[in-house]
Amino acid sequence: GQNIDQPTEMTATEGAIVQINCTYQTSGFNGLFWYQQHAGEAPTFLSYNVLDGLEEKGRFSSFLSRSKGYSYLLLKELQMKDSASYLCAALDSNYQLIWGAGTKLIIKP
Amino acid sequence: ETGVTQTPRHLVMGMTNKKSLKCEQHLGHNAMYWYKQSAKKPLELMFVYNFKEQTENNSVPSRFSPECPNSSHLFLHLHTLQPEDSALYLCASSQDPGLASNEQYFGPGTRLTVT
Numbered sequence: 274g275q276n277i278d279q280p281t282e283m284t285a286t287e288g289a290i291v292q293i294n295c296t297y298q299t300s301g302f303n304g305l306f307w308y309q310q311h312a313g314e315a316p317t318f319l320s321y322n323v324l325d326g327l328e329e330k331g332r333f334s335s336f337l338s339r340s341k342g343y344s345y346l347l348l349k350e351l352q353m354k355d356s357a358s359y360l361c362a363a364l365d366s367n368y369q370l371i372w373g374a375g376t377k378l379i380i381k382p
Numbered sequence: 383e384t385g386v387t388q389t390p391r392h393l394v395m396g397m398t399n400k401k402s403l404k405c406e407q408h409l410g411h412n413a414m415y416w417y418k419q420s421a422k423k424p425l426e427l428m429f430v431y432n433f434k435e436q437t438e439n440n441s442v443p444s445r446f447s448p449e450c451p452n453s454s455h456l457f458l459h460l461h462t463l464q465p466e467d468s469a470l471y472l473c474a475s476s477q478d479p480g481l482a483s484n485e486q487y488f489g490p491g492t493r494l495t496v497t
Contacts, residue, residue, distance in 0.1 A: 277424065303482040315386070315472065315488035316425075323482060360425070368480055369438070372424040 275299045277373035279361050284379045285351055293346045293359050293376045301366020307335055307346045308360040310375065316360055319346070348378075356380045385409040386489035388473050394495045395463065403458040403492045405473030413479045414456040415486065416448060419470040431456060432479055463496045470494070 276298045285291040297305065304323035308316040322328055322337035322344060334347040348355055358375040365371055386407045395401050407414060416428040430438035431450040445467075447459040456473055470493050474486040 281422065306485075308488075313490075315490045317488070318485045321483050321485065362425075364482060364484075368482070368484065369427065370425075370486070374422055374424045 275363075275365060275371045277361055277363060277371055279359075279373040279376045281374070282377045282379065284381060285348075287351055287353060287380055287382050289351050290347065290349050291351060291378065293348075293361075293378065295344045295346075295361035295373060297342050297344070297361070297363040297371070297373075299363045299365040299371055302339065303364040303366065303368060305335075305337055305344045306362045306364070306370065307344075308362065309357050310360060311357045319359075351380050353380050353382070386473060386475055386487050388471075388489035388492050390492055391490065392493045392495075394497060395460070396497055397463060397465070399463075400459070400461040402460065403471055403473075403494075405456040405458075405489055407454055407456075407473075407475035407487070407489075409475055409487060411475040411477050411487070412453055413476045413484075414450060414453070415474040415476075416456065416458050417472040417474065419472055419491070425472070428458075430479060437479070460494075463494075465496050468494055468496045 279295045307319040310316040320335035327336045332349045337344045360375045361373040362370045389404045413432045418426040428442045429448045449457040470491045472491045473489040476484045476486045
């Protein structure tokens, strides 16, 4: 079956760095997405990786290892507004997104 | 502002009621989606429309009935729902579901409570 695993909840301190991991098992693979969802709001796109390696976008970076079926989202210089759920989703061979349950990130001052 | 709007934002309905959820996208996209989001569960894809044609129906019960009159509007008609159908219903749109880098743009969702 197809499956995405990510931690349910993480806590970090303002100004620190946090890494949110995601492992996936899919029928074929066409890339991995990260979305951010603040409570009561729409998910918003953060990143898309299809090749191995690290992609950096400001304070946020996303890493992919296709051979390990593994990705992580790295958030630097954490701000209170980064408190949100982070959703990992893998695109399978039918171009269907397989979603994880999301990681709720709590930022403490 | 994501360019995808949904109404109503909140809905409480009894199990015998009939109601409809509405989604509109202002992005010129060709594909639209309905998702169900329950607490601590992955997003569940319900329906996909591409150029107004339904391309996915993920074994959704018939008490949920989608309608896509044009590529900018998507409805979800609800009737005789069950309490377990209470969830956040998200609409999304994208340019082309056949593209690998197919970023989806989400609406804010309708919080549905079935009593």
